Amino acid sequence: MKHIEWKDHKLYLLDQRLLPGRTVITENVTVEDVCDKIRTLAVRGAPAISITAAYGMVIAAESFRAGDFQSHMEENHRRLAATRPTAVNLFWALAEMKKVWSAADAAEAPALLLAKAREIEADDVRRCRRLSAHGAALLPAGARILTHCNAGALATGGYGTALGIIRRGCEEGKVAMVYADETRPLLQGARLTAYELMEDGVPVTLITDNMAAHMMKSGKIDLVITGADRIAANGDAANKIGTYGVAVLAAYHRVPFYITAPLSTFDLTIPTGSDIIIEERDGDEVRSLGGVFTAPKDVPVENPAFDVTPHELIKAIITEEGVIEGDFERGIRAQFEAAAKG
Numbered sequence: 001m002k003h004i005e006w007k008d009h010k011l012y013l014l015d016q017r018l019l020p021g022r023t024v025i026t027e028n029v030t031v032e033d034v035c036d037k038i039r040t041l042a043v044r045g046a047p048a049i050s051i052t053a054a055y056g057m058v059i060a061a062e063s064f065r066a067g068d069f070q071s072h073m074e075e076n077h078r079r080l081a082a083t084r085p086t087a088v089n090l091f092w093a094l095a096e097m098k099k100v101w102s103a104a105d106a107a108e109a110p111a112l113l114l115a116k117a118r119e120i121e122a123d124d125v126r127r128c129r130r131l132s133a134h135g136a137a138l139l140p141a142g143a144r145i146l147t148h149c150n151a152g153a154l155a156t157g158g159y160g161t162a163l164g165i166i167r168r169g170c171e172e173g174k175v176a177m178v179y180a181d182e183t184r185p186l187l188q189g190a191r192l193t194a195y196e197l198m199e200d201g202v203p204v205t206l207i208t209d210n211m212a213a214h215m216m217k218s219g220k221i222d223l224v225i226t227g228a229d230r231i232a233a234n235g236d237a238a239n240k241i242g243t244y245g246v247a248v249l250a251a252y253h254r255v256p257f258y259i260t261a262p263l264s265t266f267d268l269t270i271p272t273g274s275d276i277i278i279e280e281r282d283g284d285e286v287r288s289l290g291g292v293f294t295a296p297k298d299v300p301v302e303n304p305a306f307d308v309t310p311h312e313l314i315k316a317i318i319t320e321e322g323v324i325e326g327d328f329e330r331g332i333r334a335q336f337e338a339a340a341k342g
């Protein structure tokens with residue numbers, strides 16, 4: 001089953017909000033349908049959002065009827081860009097699509113944009129496979145790995161970043177256990193990571209977020225690997241809320257903490273993580289669990305969807321170009337230069 005699929009001028013998306021209980025594929029035929037799926041986390045995870053938005057721009061081009069094509073595309077680009085603010089992959093993919101539509105007319109644009117969206121999707125799978133090979137090489141034998149949120153097939157074009165490394169490590173016989181933080185408030189770890197790994201036969205144990213310190217202290221975690229939504233030029237990395245806490249715990253317990261992401265997750269226009277916009281989501285996500293209120297309905301809450309882990313707490317960043325350690329700023333720049341040379 002593909003979680004993102006373009007067929008007969010429609011975008012089919014697996015509704016990740018309903019997993020693992022129900023497997024529902026939604027049919028999306030308007031840009032608003034696509035925006036809604038991204039906004040409500042029916043599709044989520046930085047690379048998956050970017051691929052979805054790329055197909056959204058194909059829908060935009062196909063829906064053009066009359067008027068000025070470029071303004072029509074600009075307006076739809078703006079709508080898709082306004083869905084979620086933190087994951088930079090969304091803006092990266094929209095910029096890639098813009099290079100195509102801004103140089104095309106209304107008649108030729110749909111086919112050119114579809115080819116580009118398919119390329120972005122296939123490219124993400126290639127990048128994830130490459131970074132997974134680099135990451136798996138770092139795993140010790142019998143590794144017990146903690147991960148936070150879901151950076152798996154569902155969050156990407158179909159292979160995964162953190163879970164890609166884990167999958168590859170499993171194939172190499174190196175993974176003894178994966179501990180999945182449940183990842184409140186929306187439980188991406190419990191609902192998606194546990195589900196994905198069990199489907200693949202990877203040994204996984206679910207823990208609540210507040211158990212990580214105890215697990216590390218008990219010597220049950222050898223390393224932590226998470227994905228990222230935006231990485232600044234100095235290596236500071238935004239990821240799902242709670243990631244920073246896990247990194248602090250890992251530093252205290254001397255457990256290596258790794259971030260992994262393709263280069264499409266880096267934002268070299270921002271020098272540090274303090275420039276990353278953190279999405280604030282609806283308070284009811286914190287007040288409730290699975291649609292049931294677990295707190296007074298009017299209690300004030302904060303609900304930042306992401307936090308930023310300072311690069312000092314990161315042992316290494318793993319990308320499709322290799323492993324960056326030590327001077328992150330230099331290492332990141334060198335990887336971009338290498339990637340540009342091909």
Ligand code: MRU
Pocket residue numbers: 041044045046047087148149150151152155156160161162188226227228229239240241305
């Ligand atoms: O709010 P989400 O579910 O989109 O957050 C997802 C994450 O934080 C992932 O860890 C990140 O996007 C990396 S996915 C390869």
